[in-house]
Amino acid sequence: MRRKIAATAVMMFLLFAAIISIPRTASAQIHIRVDKFSSEKFNIAVFPLFDVGRTKSPSVAKRIENRLNWCLDFTGLFRRINKEGFLEKPKPKGWKRENINFSDWMLLDALGLIKGWFKQSGKNVEFELILYDVFLQRALLSQRYSGKVEDVEKLVDEFANEMLKVLTGARGIFGTKIAFVRKVKGRRGWNKELFVVNLDGTGVRQLTRTGTPTLSPSWDKTGKRIVFTNFPPGHRNAAPYLLTFLTGGKVSIRPVKLFNYLANAPRFSPVDDRIAITLSRDGNEEIYIINTEGRLRRRITRNIAVDVSPSWSPDGNWLAFSSRRSGFNHIYKIRSSGVGRAIRLTYVGTDNGSPTWSPRGDLIAFSGQDRRKHGGKWNIFTMKPDGSELTRLTWASGDNEQPWFSPDGQYIVFSSNRRGRYELYIMRNDGTNQRPLSARGVPGQMPCWGPRTTTGGAE
Amino acid sequence: MRYSYNKVIIAVAVCALAAAACASRPTKAIKAAEQAILDARKVKAHECAPKPYEKAENLLLTAREDEKKRDYDSAAAHAVAARKMADLSIEAAVKNKDCRPGGSAGRVLDRMRQRVAESEEQKPAETEQTPTPQDKTAVLESIPEEYARSVLPGGEILKMIHFDFDSDKLTLGAIEILKKNAALLRKYPEVKITIEGHCDSRGSTEYNLALGYRRAERAKDFLIHLGIDPSRLNTVSYGEERPLDPRENEEAWAKNRRDEFVVE
Numbered sequence: 192m193r194r195k196i197a198a199t200a201v202m203m204f205l206l207f208a209a210i211i212s213i214p215r216t217a218s219a220q221i222h223i224r225v226d227k228f229s230s231e232k233f234n235i236a237v238f239p240l241f242d243v244g245r246t247k248s249p250s251v252a253k254r255i256e257n258r259l260n261w262c263l264d265f266t267g268l269f270r271r272i273n274k275e276g277f278l279e280k281p282k283p284k285g286w287k288r289e290n291i292n293f294s295d296w297m298l299l300d301a302l303g304l305i306k307g308w309f310k311q312s313g314k315n316v317e318f319e320l321i322l323y324d325v326f327l328q329r330a331l332l333s334q335r336y337s338g339k340v341e342d343v344e345k346l347v348d349e350f351a352n353e354m355l356k357v358l359t360g361a362r363g364i365f366g367t368k369i370a371f372v373r374k375v376k377g378r379r380g381w382n383k384e385l386f387v388v389n390l391d392g393t394g395v396r397q398l399t400r401t402g403t404p405t406l407s408p409s410w411d412k413t414g415k416r417i418v419f420t421n422f423p424p425g426h427r428n429a430a431p432y433l434l435t436f437l438t439g440g441k442v443s444i445r446p447v448k449l450f451n452y453l454a455n456a457p458r459f460s461p462v463d464d465r466i467a468i469t470l471s472r473d474g475n476e477e478i479y480i481i482n483t484e485g486r487l488r489r490r491i492t493r494n495i496a497v498d499v500s501p502s503w504s505p506d507g508n509w510l511a512f513s514s515r516r517s518g519f520n521h522i523y524k525i526r527s528s529g530v531g532r533a534i535r536l537t538y539v540g541t542d543n544g545s546p547t548w549s550p551r552g553d554l555i556a557f558s559g560q561d562r563r564k565h566g567g568k569w570n571i572f573t574m575k576p577d578g579s580e581l582t583r584l585t586w587a588s589g590d591n592e593q594p595w596f597s598p599d600g601q602y603i604v605f606s607s608n609r610r611g612r613y614e615l616y617i618m619r620n621d622g623t624n625q626r627p628l629s630a631r632g633v634p635g636q637m638p639c640w641g642p643r644t645t646t647g648g649a650e
Numbered sequence: 651m652r653y654s655y656n657k658v659i660i661a662v663a664v665c666a667l668a669a670a671a672c673a674s675r676p677t678k679a680i681k682a683a684e685q686a687i688l689d690a691r692k693v694k695a696h697e698c699a700p701k702p703y704e705k706a707e708n709l710l711l712t713a714r715e716d717e718k719k720r721d722y723d724s725a726a727a728h729a730v731a732a733r734k735m736a737d738l739s740i741e742a743a744v745k746n747k748d749c750r751p752g753g754s755a756g757r758v759l760d761r762m763r764q765r766v767a768e769s770e771e772q773k774p775a776e777t778e779q780t781p782t783p784q785d786k787t788a789v790l791e792s793i794p795e796e797y798a799r800s801v802l803p804g805g806e807i808l809k810m811i812h813f814d815f816d817s818d819k820l821t822l823g824a825i826e827i828l829k830k831n832a833a834l835l836r837k838y839p840e841v842k843i844t845i846e847g848h849c850d851s852r853g854s855t856e857y858n859l860a861l862g863y864r865r866a867e868r869a870k871d872f873l874i875h876l877g878i879d880p881s882r883l884n885t886v887s888y889g890e891e892r893p894l895d896p897r898e899n900e901e902a903w904a905k906n907r908r909d910e911f912v913v914e
Contacts, residue, residue, distance in 0.1 A: 378689055383891065400761070404891035407856060420859075424765045426844045426914070428886050429859060446768060453863040453887055456856040469860065474867040476860045497860045513857065520857060544854030558854070567852070592854070637855065 220331060221302055221324055223268055223358045232270040233358070235263060235303040236296060239274070240318065241281055244310035251311050251340060255318060258344045259305065261391065262351035262365055265617075266601075267624030268358075272299050286321055288330060296325045303331075303358075316340050320350045322357065332357045344391075364597045365390060367643055369604055369628075370398075370408040370417050371615060371635035377402045383636070385419055385434070388615070392629025398434060398442055407637060411459040414642045418457045418466055418483075423449050431457040431468060433483060448485020456500050460507050461550065467491070467501035467510055467527070478512055480527065491529050502547045502555075503527070504576070511536070511546040511555050511576075522546045522557050524576065536578035543572075545593045551600030552576070554620060556584075558592040558605070571605055573620065584622030595640050596620070604628075604638040676726035678795055680717065683710050683729045686736035690743070693759050698749035699742035706735035726792030733798065796894055799912045802838055808911035811869060812904065816853060818864035820872060824909075828869060831911060832876040844884040845869050846910040850903035851890045862887030869909045884914070 223233055237259055240252045263269040278295040279285070286306040296304050304325055309318035317337040324331050332354055336346040348365035355363035367390055372383040377400070385399040385408055399405050403422035406429070410417050421432045423446060431447040431454055447457070453471035460467070465488060470479050478491040478501045492498045496516035503510060504524075511524045514533070519541040523533040536555070537543050543559040555576055560569045569590040574581045585591040589609035596603055600620065607616045614632040618625040627633070687706055690696070695703045709732035716725035743749065744762045751759070793801060800808040808831050811824035820828070835841060847866030849858040866885035874880050895902035 378692075401765075404888065406859070406891075422886075422888075423768070424762075426884060426886055426912070428863065453859065455859045455863075469856075471860065471863050471867075474864065474871075476863075497857060497864070499860050500854065500856045513854065515857075520854070542853055542857075544857055562852075 220327060221358065222360070233268055233302055234272055234300050235269045235305065236272040236277065236299065236301045237263070237274075238277065238279070238285075238304065238306045239281055240306075241283065241285055241308040242310075243308045244312060246311045251316050251343060252309055254343050255309060255320075255347055258347040259320070259351065262348065262363070265365075265390075266355065266363070267619050269303075272301055286319070288323070288328070291323065291328075293323075293325050293328045301325050311340065314340050316343060318346075320347075322354055361599045361601070362643070364599050364602070364640075364643065367598060368394075368414075368641045369595075369615065369638050370410060370641060371606075371633075371638040372405050372408065372419075373397075373635045385417070386635060387641075388628065388633055388635075390628075392627075392631070392633050395633065399444065404429075407456045407458075408639045409458045410639055410641045411464070412461050412642055414644045416459075417639075418447065418459055420455060420457065421446075428453040428471075430454050431466065431481075431485070446485075447481070447483060450485070458501055458503060460503050461505055462503075462507035465507075467503060469499045469501065478510060478525075489527075489529050491525060491527065492533065494533075500545055504548050505550050505552045509548075509576075511548055511557075513544040513546060513557075520544055522555065522578075524555075534578075536574065536576075537581070539581070542569075547595050548576070549596045549600040549620065550598055551596075553600065554596075556594040556596065556603055556620075558594060571603065571622075573603075582622070584618065585625070588625075591616075593637050595638050597640050598643045604640050606636040606638060674722065674792075675717065676713075676722055676729055676792055679726045679729035679733070679792070679798075680710070680713055682795065682798075683713065683732040683736065686733040690736045690739045692755060693740055693743050693762070694749070694751040694755040695736075695739040695743040697751060698746045698759070699739045702735055702739035702742050706732050706739055709735055723792045730793050730798045730801070796910075800910065802834055802841060802913060804838070806834055806837075808834060808843065808913065810908045810910045813865055813907040813909075815850070815903070815907065816861070818861060818868050820868055824869075825872070828872050829876065832873055832878055835873070835878050835882065842882045842884070842914045844886055844912045844914060845873075846892075846912055847885065847887040848892055848894075848906055848908050848910070849890045850906045851893065851898065852903065853890075855890060859887055859889035862889045865907075865909055869911075 237256060240255060242252065260271060263271055276299055284290050286308055302325055304323040305320060307318060307320040309316060319335040321330050322332040334350050334353060338346055345366060351365045352363035368387050370387045373386050374381050375384050379402055382402060383405050384397055385405045386395060386397050388395045401421055406420040408417050408419040415436050417434045418431055420429045422429050430449045432444055433447050434442055434444045436442055450470060455469040457466045457468040464483050465480050467478060467480055469476050475495060476497045476499060478498050480488040480491060482488055491510060494516050496514055498512055498514045501510045501512045508527055509524050510527050511522060513520050514523050520543050521535060522537045522543050523535050525533040540559040540561045543557050546555055546557040548555050554573045556571060556573045558569050558571055560567055569592045570583055570585045571591045571594045572581060572583050589607055591605055591607045594603045594605045602617055603620055604615060604617050606613050612634050613636045615628040615635045615638050616625060617628060687710060690703055709728050713725045713728035713732055716728060744759060744766060750756055797807045809827045811827050814821065845866040847862035849862050866887055870883045870885050873883055893906045895905045
């Protein structure tokens with residue numbers, strides 16, 4: 192009876208809350224806004240998983256918990272509540288809603304609570320993770336997973352992605368990969384070669400051993416191919432090459448086409464198989480669109496200055512690029528149909544390059560330097576696609592170059608030499624939560640974040 | 651005891667005098683030659699291309715003997731020739747498709763052959779090998795490391811040109827050098843060259859690749875203007891990927907902003 196009254200009260204409250212909050216979020220449930228800067232972090236408690244099988248296998252529980260904590264910290268949206276302060280003790284069925292004393296968690300200022308159980312049998316593991324809204328006192332997400340023990344991290348990534356979908360409206364990006372180039376010593380001295388790495392810095396894998404400079408990797412929309420710049424044998428100019436991930440961890444590499452002039456910085460379209468590229472036909476760099484066989488589809492720019500580094504808008508209708516037509520390098524955008532003029536987006540700095548369009552379409556990031564200021568250091572900036580709201584994201588931390596957005600547009604991977612050598616770093620798209628890809632550091636440059644469907648790459 | 655000290659001091663003094671009198675010891679060139687020969691061994695060039703490989707080894711031996719005799723000029727010339735010959739032996743090993751060693755050497759060779767096959771332009775095999783500096787008078791001075799690839803058949807060097815920061819304009823100094831290079835190219839009408847454009851590390855990587863291309867094309871245009879047949883001139887840009895001096899300061903940057911003229 193009492194429960195029924197409580198339930199009715201909750202229902203009433205819910206209805207009321209829903210009504211008064213319609214203009215704001217249209218939902219009473221906790222919603223983390225990711226479209227604007229917020230220093231407020233979402234308090235969350237991760238309760239130790241209950242061992243249902245009593246197999247005394249704390250290592251799996253530890254791995255699930257560690258991965259979950261890593262995912263939460265990666266987002267920069269959460270503050271994890273210290274386990275020491277938990278008032279509740281682990282108990283059987285402790286993950287059930289009716290067995291949770293939510294007021295205890297309110298005392299700890301927790302907004303969210305993750306509970307669950309696991310059962311290990313041999314090489315297999317089964318577990319369930321439940322995300323509770325402490326104030327609504329109900330489960331927002333409940334997911335059950337079973338699989339091999341070695342895949343535990345992948346399964347937790349899956350939960351974290353779902354959880355972000357519930358809390359922010361957009362699925363997370365855990366489980367994606369990043370392609371990049373790294374200087375390695377080869378037969379003829381130092382060269383950059385193509386690599387791929389998991390989001391947590393593990394599984395670094397070298398994809399090319401060409402012995403010539405390898406630059407500007409760009410993933411296609413399926414995550415099965417990478418187009419990049421490489422030098423053909425026989426003292427020839429750089430050309431676009433296409434790498435395809437085959438089954439069994441193998442890759443195949445072929446030139447898209449060997450041009451009789453420089454072909455620089457290819458970029459796969461996010462909607463189809465077109466590649467935007469800079470071709471130095473007649474000794475003048477212009478942006479063109481080619482297909483994967485290297486056939487010219489369209490010339491985009493017409494200007495005597497250097498035009499390089501095209502980047503597609505998410506709908507494929509625009510290209511942002513860097514041009515020296517004003518006397519310095521600045522960012523411009525132009526329709527990928529080739530119709531209409533280039534629109535200038537930046538007016539400050541002297542070397543603005545590597546523009547990259549957010550998959551959400553709300554931002555363009557680029558790296559820029561002013562030879563006359565900042566001691567000539569490179570820094571990462573973002574702006575709206577109309578050039579407004581220019582924001583500097585990196586400050587006094589060495590050179591920061593070559594930004595690339597995550598598939599959800601929430602994060603930016605970039606290359607920084609703030610600790611000496613160039614390493615890969617990740618930050619939120621507002622510049623907060625800057626961190627190296629892994630604590631030990633992943634040396635590399637020109638990172639390119641793969642799509643959610645990435646199949647190939649690191650183990 | 652005191653006697654032997656004196657001996658040491660005298661020996662040091664003699665060495666110092668000798669070093670001051672002669673050209674510097676070509677340790678770098680010899681090391682490079684040794685490395686090239688090691689690289690050649692890695693692809694089993696001594697099996698797949700024994701002739702050039704042995705030539706390279708002999709040249710290195712001569713270089714070492716010359717170095718012992720303090721004939722540093724000759725030693726440098728032989729070391730450079732040894733390196734070139736070792737590189738040639740690798741190329742020859744790649745071309746000698748019948749030779750299939752096992753192990754890692756075989757895999758490396760296969761990969762290199764595949765890359766050669768991939769290139770559209772199948773150049774006819776070079777019949778003439780780089781001349782060895784038999785004639786010591788031809789190599790007047792020890793060739794600096796950075797010019798090892800710019801030596802003409804008679805031992806003359808095609809000098810590199812330098813550029814101002816973020817510019818592809820030919821400076822007055824560059825124009826003078828290009829005129830001299832054009833004269834040398836007229837002297838050897840059979841020689842083909844590749845003009846390599848390079849940049850310093852400032853500017854974005856992708857922009858620098860474009861800038862290096864413009865620098866190479868500028869020099870090519872000027873050489874054509876001076877009457878050199880365009881079919882003898884190839885251009886390639888390495889952007890900021892192949893610095894002569896990897897340091898990050900004005901001196902290094904100035905060195906790295908250059909066009910190199912590589913004899914094919």
